[in-house]
Amino acid sequence: MKNLTALLLFMGLSYSLLALDASVSYASFKSPSQSYIEIYLHIAGRSVTFQPMTDSTYQAGVEVILLFKQGEEIVKFDKYTLNSPVASRPIDFIDLKRYGLEDGTYELVVAVKDIHRPENAKEFKTEITFDYQGEGLQQSGLVLLASYQRSEDATNAFVKSGIQMEPLPYNFYSRHASSLIFYNEVYNSDKAIGEDFMVSYSIEKLDNGEAEMIMIGHKRQKPKPIVPLLVQMDISQVPSGNYNLIVEVRNRAKELMSQKRIFFQRSNPFLDQELEKVQLAANVNLKEEFVETLTPEELEYSLRAMTPKLPQGDVDLVNIMIRDDSINAQRLYLFSFWAKESPNNPEFAYHKYMEVARAIDQQFDSGFRHGFETDRGYIYLKYGQPDDMESRDQEPSAPPYEIWTYYEFPSTNQNNVKFVFYNPSLAPGDYQLLHSTAFGELNNPQWQRDLYRDVPNEIQGSDYFGGSDVQDNFNRNAGRVFRDY
Numbered sequence: 001m002k003n004l005t006a007l008l009l010f011m012g013l014s015y016s017l018l019a020l021d022a023s024v025s026y027a028s029f030k031s032p033s034q035s036y037i038e039i040y041l042h043i044a045g046r047s048v049t050f051q052p053m054t055d056s057t058y059q060a061g062v063e064v065i066l067l068f069k070q071g072e073e074i075v076k077f078d079k080y081t082l083n084s085p086v087a088s089r090p091i092d093f094i095d096l097k098r099y100g101l102e103d104g105t106y107e108l109v110v111a112v113k114d115i116h117r118p119e120n121a122k123e124f125k126t127e128i129t130f131d132y133q134g135e136g137l138q139q140s141g142l143v144l145l146a147s148y149q150r151s152e153d154a155t156n157a158f159v160k161s162g163i164q165m166e167p168l169p170y171n172f173y174s175r176h177a178s179s180l181i182f183y184n185e186v187y188n189s190d191k192a193i194g195e196d197f198m199v200s201y202s203i204e205k206l207d208n209g210e211a212e213m214i215m216i217g218h219k220r221q222k223p224k225p226i227v228p229l230l231v232q233m234d235i236s237q238v239p240s241g242n243y244n245l246i247v248e249v250r251n252r253a254k255e256l257m258s259q260k261r262i263f264f265q266r267s268n269p270f271l272d273q274e275l276e277k278v279q280l281a282a283n284v285n286l287k288e289e290f291v292e293t294l295t296p297e298e299l300e301y302s303l304r305a306m307t308p309k310l311p312q313g314d315v316d317l318v319n320i321m322i323r324d325d326s327i328n329a330q331r332l333y334l335f336s337f338w339a340k341e342s343p344n345n346p347e348f349a350y351h352k353y354m355e356v357a358r359a360i361d362q363q364f365d366s367g368f369r370h371g372f373e374t375d376r377g378y379i380y381l382k383y384g385q386p387d388d389m390e391s392r393d394q395e396p397s398a399p400p401y402e403i404w405t406y407y408e409f410p411s412t413n414q415n416n417v418k419f420v421f422y423n424p425s426l427a428p429g430d431y432q433l434l435h436s437t438a439f440g441e442l443n444n445p446q447w448q449r450d451l452y453r454d455v456p457n458e459i460q461g462s463d464y465f466g467g468s469d470v471q472d473n474f475n476r477n478a479g480r481v482f483r484d485y
Contacts, residue, residue, distance in 0.1 A: 020062075021047035023169035024110045024124045027141030030132040030187050032225075034100040037128065038143075039066060039110065041082065041097075042169035045090035049116035053086050060084040060093075060116070067109040068101065075106065081115060094166070096157045103130045137192035137249060140185040142262040144168040144245070148181060148230065161185075161228040171264040175313055178236040184247050184260065186227040192257065193223050198250045201231055206242040214238065240268050269313025290347040291331040299330045302350075305357035305372050306337065308382035357381060366429035375433040376402070376421055383411060383438075386419070390481050398451050399424050402431065403481050412439040418482060422451055451478055 021044035028037050043062055050058035061083040068076040076099055084093040108128050114120035132138055143165065151164035158164050165183060173180065180203070189197055202216040215238070221227050229247075242265055249258045286292055294302065303318050310318060314333075321329045335346065342349035357372050360380055364371035371377045380386075386404035393400035401422040409417040417438045421431040435447035444450065 019047060020112060020114055020120045020122050022062075022112050022122055024112075025167060025169075025171070026108065026128065027143045028128065028130055028132075029140045029185060030138065030226075035103065035130050035132045036098050036100045037108075037130075039097045039099070039108075040143075040167040041095040041110075041112070042167070043082070043084070043093050043112070045084065045092045048084075048090075048114045048120065050084070050090050051116055056088055057086050058088070058090070059086045060090070060114070063113045063115050064095070065109075065111040066097065066099075067107075068099070069107040069109065070104065076101070094169075096167075098157070101130055103133055105129045132187070135188050135191045137189060137257040138187040139247070139249065139258045139260045140187070142245065142247060142260050143183040144171055144262065144264060145181040145183060148183075161230075163228075163230060168264075171262070173235060173264065173266045175267050175269055177266075178234065180233040180235045180245065180264075182229075182231055182233075182245060182247070182262075184229045184231075186221070186229065186249055186258070188225065189221070189223040189227055189249070190225055193251050195252060196220055196222055197252070197257070198254075199229060200248045200250065201233070202246045202248075203233070203235075203238065204244045204246060206244065211244070235266065236268075237271060238266055238268060239271050240266055267313065269311060269317070286331055286335060289335050290350065291335045294331070294334075296325070296327055299327065299334065301370075302334060302354060303330060304370060305354065305361070305381070306334075308372070308378050309353075310337075364429060364431075366427065366431075368427075368430070371429075374429065374431065376431050379404070379419055379433065379441075383409070392478070392481070395478075397454050398422070398478065399426060400431070401434070401451060401478060403478070406438075409438060414438065420447055420451075420478070420482065448479060 023040075023042040025040040025042075026037055027040075028035065030036075041064065043060075045060065048060040048062060050060045053059050061081055064078075064080055064082055066076075066078045067074055078097065078099070082093070082095050084091060106128050108124075108126050110124045112122050112124075144167065146166045146168040148163050148165045150162060151159045152162060153159050153164070156164060158166065160183070163183070168181075182201070186199070197220075199219045199221055200216060201219075202213055204211045204213045215233065215235075217231070217233060219229070219231065221229075242263070244261050244263055246259065246261045248256060250256055291299075300322050303322060307315060307318070318333065320326075321333060334350070338346035338350045360377045361371035364374045364377040364380070366374055372381055383406065387407045388405040390403045390405075391400075392398075392402070395401075399422055401420065404419040404421070406417040406419075408415055414437070418436065419433065419438070419441070420435040422434045423429075423431045433442050434450060435444040436442055
């Protein structure tokens with residue numbers, strides 16, 4: 001299976017985002033009657049528009065166009081609408097299509113468009129080759145799986161060889177994945193080999209153009225016209241990086257008869273952190289570093305203050321260190337973080353940051369938690385001081401609110417980025433993030449409706465998705481402040 005990906009522009013919890021996020025993959029197979037291709041489509045629910053079906057359920061849909069071309073000739077064409085399940089919130093949805101093809105080379109084109117927002121569209125192109133002629137040993141494409149289960153449901157398109165398979169989107173294994181599962185078929189082994197043969201499967205790590213094998217396994221198989229293979233490999237100890245999965249077929253003389261490979265990526269931040277700690281411990285004597293002088297209370301305070309700066313995968317790890325009172329691990333992590341931030345003077349970088357964090361703690365203290373753990377404190381430490389901060393606490397129709405503006409926002413290469421905070425509880429300092437235009441932060445198109453909830457009759461628009469603005473009034477300034485006029 002090969003993978004073609006539209007990268008996600010993730011913008012929080014809204015029902016419709018800017019960029020359609022889809023994974024299109026494919027694998028070729030051989031049947032007794034004809035070769036065929038399977039097209040796997042995965043749509044990220046948060047990147048398409050969900051329309052209300054009832055008061056509490058929603059559904060999205062995409063238009064899909066598939067073309068197989070040879071030169072200027074369209075050999076095969078398909079157009080259909082793929083609807084998501086009806087659900088109470090945006091969810092991902094998948095599809096599988098099969099098409100019979102003669103041997104040859106084709107250009108595959110897949111176009112996907114949000115039916116409720118036609119400008120939200122993506123197109124994928126790639127070249128594919130079918131060559132299943134003759135009686136020599138052959139292999140199907142490789143399919144990486146997110147999950148599988150036994151099934152005899154012949155009406156289910158995802159069932160093959162008695163197995164219901166869910167393809168893995170994006171060829172990407174997150175930190176939650178502990179197993180690599182793949183499916184492959186071997187053809188003509190009864191004629192090409194005629195005796196027991198060996199299937200070897202290995203993982204090689206790609207680093208600066210070099211490939212290093214890190215794992216290998218074998219399975220002995222008996223010759224048949226079609227030999228289905230479902231293999232599960234433990235990747236819990238495979239660190240983050242780029243990899244190839246390689247599947248080879250060899251005869252008893254260990255001669256290579258056929259080989260397939262597929263690229264995938266792995267994210268394993270917890271393991272990466274452990275490896276870094278081992279490497280660091282081998283080269284650094286922490287008793288000679290500034291972290292040795294920090295008390296347990298100072299260590300915990302510092303680590304909590306660093307949360308806005310931590311890689312997302314490290315937040316849980318740091319929380320575990322604090323919960324388990326692992327003082328040595330906390331010192332090691334704290335030093336390694338600032339050693340990477342400022343190799344020449346980690347102590348200076350640490351103290352400079354903590355000076356700001358302590359000031360933020362005092363400025364945004366809510367009485368319930370540290371100031372840097374509030375939404376305003378978190379955003380300030382994560383992105384720095386905004387260029388403009390507009391505060392309003394006297395509007396009769398709204399609780400206190402603030403609108404922050406960053407004229408330049410290098411974190412996402414945006415300009416004029418806004419953050420809207422409000423205080424619905426009216427507790428001192430208890431401001432919550434209501435809306436942001438920054439990629440990756442909470443995006444709430446209904447933010448004015450939520451801010452001015454005490455005047456529901458003055459919402460412009462009637463349905464849930466359309467009614468987002470509030471009628472203009474000299475006592476309702478948020479829209480004008482947000483738009484800078």
